[in-house]
Amino acid sequence: MAVDEHFIQELIEGEDPLAVIWQQMRRIYAVEDFPPDLRAFMDEREEQLNGLEQAVYDGFFEAYDQLLEAAQAQDAGYVLSLFDRCPLVVIADSLSVREAALLERRWAGGGWEAQMEGFAVVPFPPTTESLSRLLLGTQGPALGRNRPGFDYCYVAGPEHIPHMPSAGPLLVWMRLPDTALEEVTLAQTHTVADAFDLTVETLERVLAAGREEALLTSDHGYLYARSPAHYWRMPLKVEEVARSTFPRASRFQEAGHERARGLRNHESPRREQRFFAFTRTHVAVRGRYWWGTASPNERCTAHGGLSFVECLVPILRLSRRTSG
Numbered sequence: 001m002a003v004d005e006h007f008i009q010e011l012i013e014g015e016d017p018l019a020v021i022w023q024q025m026r027r028i029y030a031v032e033d034f035p036p037d038l039r040a041f042m043d044e045r046e047e048q049l050n051g052l053e054q055a056v057y058d059g060f061f062e063a064y065d066q067l068l069e070a071a072q073a074q075d076a077g078y079v080l081s082l083f084d085r086c087p088l089v090v091i092a093d094s095l096s097v098r099e100a101a102l103l104e105r106r107w108a109g110g111g112w113e114a115q116m117e118g119f120a121v122v123p124f125p126p127t128t129e130s131l132s133r134l135l136l137g138t139q140g141p142a143l144g145r146n147r148p149g150f151d152y153c154y155v156a157g158p159e160h161i162p163h164m165p166s167a168g169p170l171l172v173w174m175r176l177p178d179t180a181l182e183e184v185t186l187a188q189t190h191t192v193a194d195a196f197d198l199t200v201e202t203l204e205r206v207l208a209a210g211r212e213e214a215l216l217t218s219d220h221g222y223l224y225a226r227s228p229a230h231y232w233r234m235p236l237k238v239e240e241v242a243r244s245t246f247p248r249a250s251r252f253q254e255a256g257h258e259r260a261r262g263l264r265n266h267e268s269p270r271r272e273q274r275f276f277a278f279t280r281t282h283v284a285v286r287g288r289y290w291w292g293t294a295s296p297n298e299r300c301t302a303h304g305g306l307s308f309v310e311c312l313v314p315i316l317r318l319s320r321r322t323s324g
Contacts, residue, residue, distance in 0.1 A: 047230060049309060074122060089214065100116060106196075113319050124279060125282050153172045157175070186297070216316040222309070253283055253284075
């Protein structure tokens with residue numbers, strides 16, 4: 001899908017540039033029928049998604065600043081507000097625009113249906129730990145407990161579905177697709193199709209607890225890259241510093257980290273030389289700047305940075321189909 005002048009004009013003149021970008025991201029991954037080869041499909045669409053973010057970077061760089069401002073201002077409210085619309089809220093760890101669009105088609109004609117209701121900006125940096133601290137008061141979702149406003153269940157995978165109350169506000173945090181995506185490497189022993197299938201299986205088992213509908217969202221998205229067409233390259237000297245600053249497959253670091261303090265030396269007022277995003281507490285890779293190797297063990301996913309596919313997450317309504 002080519003990004004044309006009309007999109008840039010709408011981006012600049014629209015009331016909510018993030019909503020314009022979200023709709024364009026959704027169009028890129030929209031399908032009439034579920035793709036038979038999900039890996040090939042994602043390879044193609046991710047190149048388009050990369051081009052979209054590059055067009056925003058080149059044509060309306062201010063959108064990245066708006067994204068950072070919105071993510072810094074975000075708290076757990078985007079999740080808690082969903083209880084006003086449905087008593088069952090599910091967080092699928094790392095669920096992105098990709099899985100949301102595909103789930104709509106995967107369930108077409110089945111016992112459940114998924115309908116996109118919108119999107120949310122996640123807290124910065126876009127990590128599981130960020131939302132867990134805000135929402136549960138813990139370092140990770142596995143440590144979560146019932147809260148005054150809702151019961152809580154943690155789901156590690158399809159074989160670990162806990163007992164769930166059949167009524168009342170319930171928050172379910174699934175660690176998928178994140179833990180499955182972490183196993184997707186260039187060797188392709190595990191693929192994005194495997195991660196998606198496992199996520200759908202787990203979600204179906206959660207829904208089988210007896211509720212008629214749920215609202216599904218996520219704690220963050222992720223960067224996916226199997227080829228240089230899926231990310232941007234940094235100048236070699238900047239890349240060397242970035243590699244030594246950010247942990248493997250991560251795009252953020254605490255601002256107080258010793259090596260992170262020197263990253264500002266590589267910044268410039270020129271847009272093409274603004275590689276990082278800074279806040280009082282963290283520094284992150286801005287846009288889709290990244291690096292990769294040809295090693296078969298190289299992971300294909302990363303998160304924690306300031307890109308639209310990491311910071312904008314879906315909100316879907318999942319409903320049980322009635323016969324007839």
